[in-house]
Amino acid sequence: MNPTPRRILIIGGGFSGMAAAIQLRKQGHAVELVEIDPGWRSYGAGISLGGATLRAFRTLGILDTFLERGAASDGVKICLPHGPQVAELPTPRIAGAEVPGGGAILRPVLAQILAEATRAAGTVVRLGCSFTHLEPDAEGVEVGFTDGQRRRYDLVIGADGLYSKTREAVFPNAPKPRYSGQAVWRAVLPRPPEIETCTMWMGPRVKPGVNPVSKTHLYLFVTEPRPSNEHVDPATFAARLRELLADFPAPTLRALREQIDEHAQIVFRPLEGLLMPRPWSQGRVVLIGDAVHATTPHLASGACIGIEDALVLAEELGRSDDIAPALAAFEERRWERCRMVVENSARLGEIEVAGGDKEEHAKIMRASLMALAQPI
Numbered sequence: 001m002n003p004t005p006r007r008i009l010i011i012g013g014g015f016s017g018m019a020a021a022i023q024l025r026k027q028g029h030a031v032e033l034v035e036i037d038p039g040w041r042s043y044g045a046g047i048s049l050g051g052a053t054l055r056a057f058r059t060l061g062i063l064d065t066f067l068e069r070g071a072a073s074d075g076v077k078i079c080l081p082h083g084p085q086v087a088e089l090p091t092p093r094i095a096g097a098e099v100p101g102g103g104a105i106l107r108p109v110l111a112q113i114l115a116e117a118t119r120a121a122g123t124v125v126r127l128g129c130s131f132t133h134l135e136p137d138a139e140g141v142e143v144g145f146t147d148g149q150r151r152r153y154d155l156v157i158g159a160d161g162l163y164s165k166t167r168e169a170v171f172p173n174a175p176k177p178r179y180s181g182q183a184v185w186r187a188v189l190p191r192p193p194e195i196e197t198c199t200m201w202m203g204p205r206v207k208p209g210v211n212p213v214s215k216t217h218l219y220l221f222v223t224e225p226r227p228s229n230e231h232v233d234p235a236t237f238a239a240r241l242r243e244l245l246a247d248f249p250a251p252t253l254r255a256l257r258e259q260i261d262e263h264a265q266i267v268f269r270p271l272e273g274l275l276m277p278r279p280w281s282q283g284r285v286v287l288i289g290d291a292v293h294a295t296t297p298h299l300a301s302g303a304c305i306g307i308e309d310a311l312v313l314a315e316e317l318g319r320s321d322d323i324a325p326a327l328a329a330f331e332e333r334r335w336e337r338c339r340m341v342v343e344n345s346a347r348l349g350e351i352e353v354a355g356g357d358k359e360e361h362a363k364i365m366r367a368s369l370m371a372l373a374q375p376i
Contacts, residue, residue: 003318005029006154009143011131011166013040016289016306017159018114022060023314025121032153033118034145036160038128042111045186045267046219048104048198048211048300052372054095056307063095065113070105071212073197081203083250089365094373102198102300104211104219106188110303130160134169136283155323156285157313159306162274164291170282177272179229180296182349184221185241186267189259191218194252201248204355208245208253220256221297225353229270237266271296271349275342278335281327288313293338298348299368301341308376309334337376344368 005028010017013035024031054072057063066072078087091101119125126147134156135142141156158166167174191212200209208222222244232240238260245257260266274294280287289306296302312333316326344364351361 003027003029004321006317007152008032008155008157009034009141009151009153010157010159012158012160012164012289012291013037013115013118013125013127014042014159014161014289014306015110015114015303016310017157018118019056019060019307019310020157020159020288020313021118021123022114022121023310024317025123027314027318030124031122032124032126032151034126034129034131036128036130036146040111040115040125040127042108043267044107044269045188045265046104046211046213046221047107047110047303048221048297049102050300050304050369050372051091051094051099051101052301052376053304053307054099054103056304056311058095058099059311060114060117060307062113062117063099066103066105066110067099069109069113069214070103071214072100072103073212074100074102075197076102077197077199079199079201079250081201081248081250083201083252087362089369091369092373104198104213106213106217106219109213130165131169134166134285136285138283141284154284155317158285158287158291159289159310161290162272162294164287166285167276167287167291170285170287171276174276175274177274177294180271180273180346180349181225181227181353182223182296183226183268183270184223184297185237185244186222186269187220187241187260188213188217188265189220189256191216192252192255199252201250201253202358203247205352206244206247207352208248210252210256223271223349223352226270232268234268235262237268238262238264241266273342273346275339278331280331280334284323286313286327286330293342295342295345296349298345299341299365299372301345301368301372304372305334305338305341308337312376333376337371340368340371
């Protein structure tokens with residue numbers, strides 16, 4: 001079915017918002033995207049991606065570009081702190097028989113790939129701009145902008161992340177992000193030849209890992225328990241990260257630790273989560289991505305489920321000329337999958353913080369990866 005072309009506004013230029021713009025332009029809708037950051041920057045180091053994300057990239061049309069500019073591989077190796085491998089988690093090739101089951105890429109590089117595709121699709125992108133107010137009615141939404149303009153749309157999509165202003169405007173009583181008691185450190189470093197796929201070392205409460213992000217570099221990630229979400233002075237990042245790795249005598253980690261100095265590109269982030277109860281829409285305003293289901297990174301699926309939201313929303317809008325049933329169908333298809341990712345990721349973090357049952361941890365990982373391999 002070819003849906004009636006609509007005027008659609010997307011608030012937020014992150015991964016979910018850009019994916020929605022790309023898919024909705026394929027259907028002929030007039031799509032505008034506003035992003036408050038005038039530089040349209042993406043912060044962070046690397047991002048790990050599972051097979052479900054690569055499948056979504058294929059649908060978006062960016063898979064080949066990702067494979068050229070990122071890194072893809074099969075399996076996740078699990079090692080003891082001193083180095084020996086004790087297990088390997090399989091990563092099914094769900095994006096296609098010729099596509100590895102997972103991968104990683106520098107976050108700013110992925111943002112650039114999606115931004116290029118968003119503009120190429122014909123999306124009108126307005127940077128350094130956001131909304132001041134939303135006035136929904138039965139037929140659409142009147143929107144005021146920070147640049148003084150007022151425009152009317154058939155649909156507004158809030159894709160403005162964990163601290164969504166759209167969520168605050170439409171659902172003022174929605175839950176707030178919750179700190180998990182855990183933080184993650186990330187650093188981009190040269191890739192040694194022995195690192196061919198994602199590899200993790202299982203300490204009692206601290207878990208380091210590495211994942212290739214290109215032919216020449218990897219990103220190191222280290223999760224640690226932190227009882228309170230307190231400020232950490234960036235001047236101490238290198239020393240703190242080296243300290244976290246001190247109890248891991250694995251040769252690869254030792255060599256990487258030696259490269260961490262005050263010039264290293266290190267990102268520190270307290271881990272927060274959010275699962276907003278349904279509904280995720282009110283009238284002609286709908287929320288997607290981290291605005292409704294922000295997850296900790298334990299299943300490497302936060303970007304995945306946000307991009308999937310965009311694909312499913314576009315698909316449902318393409319099936320009906322009536323927006324209300326399309327939004328209802330979107331929520332029905334997305335709720336259980338997103339709930340699973342958020343809640344299972346949170347449980348994995350709880351087990352790690354407590355030094356808990358590794359068998360439960362492995363069981364949750366396996367069940368979650370099997371669920372993510374299912375069609376969306």
